[in-house]
Amino acid sequence: xxxxxxxxxxxxxxxxxxxxxxxxxxxxxxxxxxxxxxxxxxxxxxxxxxxxxxxxxxxxxxxxxxxxxxxxxxxxxxxxxxxxxxxxxxxxxxxxxxxxxxxxxxxxxxxxxxxxxxxxxxxxxxxxxxxxxxxxxxxxxxxxxxxxxxxxxxxxxxxxxxxxxxxxxxxxxxxxxxxxxxxxxxxxxxxxxxxxxxxxxxxxxxxxx
Amino acid sequence: xxxxxxxxxxxxxxxxxxxxxxxxxxxxxxxxxxxxxxxxxxxxxxxxxxxxxxxxxxxxxxxxxxxxxxxxxxxxxxxxxxxxxxxxxxxxxxxxxxxxxxxxxxxxxxxxxxxxxxxxxxxxxxxxxxxxxxxxxxxxxxxxxxxxxxxxxxxxxxxxxxxxxxxxxxxxxx
Numbered sequence: 377x378x379x380x381x382x383x384x385x386x387x388x389x390x391x392x393x394x395x396x397x398x399x400x401x402x403x404x405x406x407x408x409x410x411x412x413x414x415x416x417x418x419x420x421x422x423x424x425x426x427x428x429x430x431x432x433x434x435x436x437x438x439x440x441x442x443x444x445x446x447x448x449x450x451x452x453x454x455x456x457x458x459x460x461x462x463x464x465x466x467x468x469x470x471x472x473x474x475x476x477x478x479x480x481x482x483x484x485x486x487x488x489x490x491x492x493x494x495x496x497x498x499x500x501x502x503x504x505x506x507x508x509x510x511x512x513x514x515x516x517x518x519x520x521x522x523x524x525x526x527x528x529x530x531x532x533x534x535x536x537x538x539x540x541x542x543x544x545x546x547x548x549x550x551x552x553x554x555x556x557x558x559x560x561x562x563x564x565x566x567x568x569x570x571x572x573x574x575x576x577x578x579x580x581x582x583x584x585x
Numbered sequence: 586x587x588x589x590x591x592x593x594x595x596x597x598x599x600x601x602x603x604x605x606x607x608x609x610x611x612x613x614x615x616x617x618x619x620x621x622x623x624x625x626x627x628x629x630x631x632x633x634x635x636x637x638x639x640x641x642x643x644x645x646x647x648x649x650x651x652x653x654x655x656x657x658x659x660x661x662x663x664x665x666x667x668x669x670x671x672x673x674x675x676x677x678x679x680x681x682x683x684x685x686x687x688x689x690x691x692x693x694x695x696x697x698x699x700x701x702x703x704x705x706x707x708x709x710x711x712x713x714x715x716x717x718x719x720x721x722x723x724x725x726x727x728x729x730x731x732x733x734x735x736x737x738x739x740x741x742x743x744x745x746x747x748x749x750x751x752x753x754x755x756x757x758x759x
Contacts, residue, residue, distance in 0.1 A: 382637050383612045386644045392603030393648040458649045459662035461700050463757040525646035527666035527756045585646070 401454035401520045408516040409446060409543040412509045416547040420505070423553055438478060438560055439549045445472040445568065446513075446542035449535045453517050456532035457524025465535065472538045475545075478565050482557035494558040502548045502563030503570075510544030510571050514579070521583040529584045530576055537575020541568035587621065588614035590657055598652035615643060615660060622664055626702040627671060628724050639667045661700035665756045668702060672721040673749055700759075708755050713748030716741045721749075 425431050448471035455463060485491055517536035526532040545567045552563070588596070593614055599607035619636045627635055642663045650659050706714045712734065719730040720741070731738045 379616050379633065379637055379640065382640060383609060383616070386612060386640065387605050387609045389644070390600065390603075390605055390608045393601050395601050395651055396649050397651050397653075458651060458654075458659070459666070459757060460654065460658040461661045461665070461757055462658050462759045463662075523648065525642070525649040525663060527662045528754070531754075585642075 396458060396520075396524055398454050398458060401457060401517075401524075402451065404516050404520065405450045405454060405513060405539070408513045409450070409539075412512050412543055413547040413550070416505060416509045417551055420551045423551060426550060432555065434555065434557070434560070435549060438564065439546055441475050441478065442542045442546035442549055442564070442568070445475045446539050446546055448472060449542060450513070450517065450539035453532055453535035453539055454520060456526050456528055456535065457521050459525050459527040465531065468535065472542070472568075475542070475565060475568055478557060479561040482561040485557055491558055492556050494556055494562065495554070496562075498552075498554045499559055499563035499566070502552050502554070502559070503566050505551075506541075506544035506548040506564065506567035507570060508544070509547040510540040510567060513543045514540035514571060514575070518579050518582065521579070525585065526583055529580045533575040533578070533580030533583060534572055535575070536579055537571040537573065538568060540575070541571025544568075544571065586614075587618050590655060593656040593660075594652055597647075597650055597656055601647065601650070601652065612640060612643070615640065618657070618660065619664055622661070622701065623668065626668065626722060628722070631671070635667060635671055638671070639664045642667055657700060662757055665702065665705060669749060669752050669756065672717065672752075675721050704759065705752060705755055708758060709748050709751045710744075712736060712740075713744045713751065716744035717748045717752070720745060 421427070423431070423435065425435065448468040452465040452468035456465070482491075514536060517539060521529075521532050521536060545564045548564055548567065549560075552559075554563070588610075593611060596607045596611035596614065600611050616636055619639050620632060623632050623635050639660075643660065646663065650656065706718070709717075715734050716730055716736065719725045719733060720727060725733070727738050727741050730736070730741045734741065736744065
């Protein structure tokens with residue numbers, strides 16, 4: 377078929393379309409993330425030290441890392457739904473990479489023999505809560521990418537997973553009363569890692585076009 | 586004739602509002618641009634197919650274009666995506682004159698040159714770029730490519746595989 381015939385067919389099929397904007401995508405993901413955090417806090421309440429107005433520095437630091445990680449990777453994922461030569465997501469990757477500081481310091485502490493005992497049951501509880509809190513954001517970003525035209529589907533899926541996982545970890549960090557780097561690594565950072573894998577290897581296939 | 590960035594942007598904005606004439610003009614403009622874009626970067630007899638596949642991609646994903654943003658970088662990203670897809674599908678092509686379609690005059694079309702596929706190939710190691718160019722673009726056999734590059738046949742195959750993977754990761758890079 378010659379291009380002219382193809383153009384005739386495409387023009388015939390064409391109808392008004394509602395163009396995607398990055399702002400819409402970011403707003404939808406933001407609402408999903410905020411809603412998820414509110415639901416988790418409504419279900420299990422704020423951490424006692426936060427509720428008392430005296431949050432521990434480690435909790436503030438980790439919540440900050442997860443929050444910024446969610447923002448940076450969500451920003452990158454919505455950008456990747458609308459392709460353009462000249463795009464770069466290096467900054468977002470560095471930002472999310474900062475979350476890796478938590479398990480890295482935890483490992484150093486462990487190697488130095490400074491580790492405190494941690495409960496596997498508590499870590500699993502946080503992990504399951506966090507994964508649950510990630511799902512809505514993951515779905516919103518996934519649908520956005522599916523509707524869009526990601527030309528880097530693996531990277532887009534990865535960022536969607538990182539963002540959703542960071543939202544889940546952020547929510548759990550605000551409600552979980554356990555302390556310690558080992559618990560943060562096993563129960564909270566693991567949420568980000570699990571969702572990143574789901575995005576990179578699961579979602580990426582679904583959004584390929 | 587290749588339309589200016591502003592014209593394409595305006596035509597796409599009108600198309601998204603349902604203007605079929607504007608859409609026809611935008612698709613025609615995109616077709617001319619894509620022919621130049623793919624010139625010398627795929628066997629000449631495959632350019633039509635690749636242009637058509639890219640036009641279908643543009644059509645299916647036209648909602649992902651935001652008319653407040655530049656049009657050609659958006660189209661180039663889709664075109665690169667389809668080009669790499671095509672290179673992956675190719676095994677050996679019949680030998681033919683890849684110069685049959687005129688090359689991109691970089692001084693005449695600076696935007697096109699900036700987004701060109703050559704710019705993509707310079708980001709991967711030379712051995713990989715050579716292996717891909719000789720086998721997937723010029724249509725030479727693995728044996729010929731090995732003779733020309735001095736690489737072993739298995740290294741040529743590895744370089745094609747790795748190079749295509751790298752190209753796919755660079756699809757949005759300038």
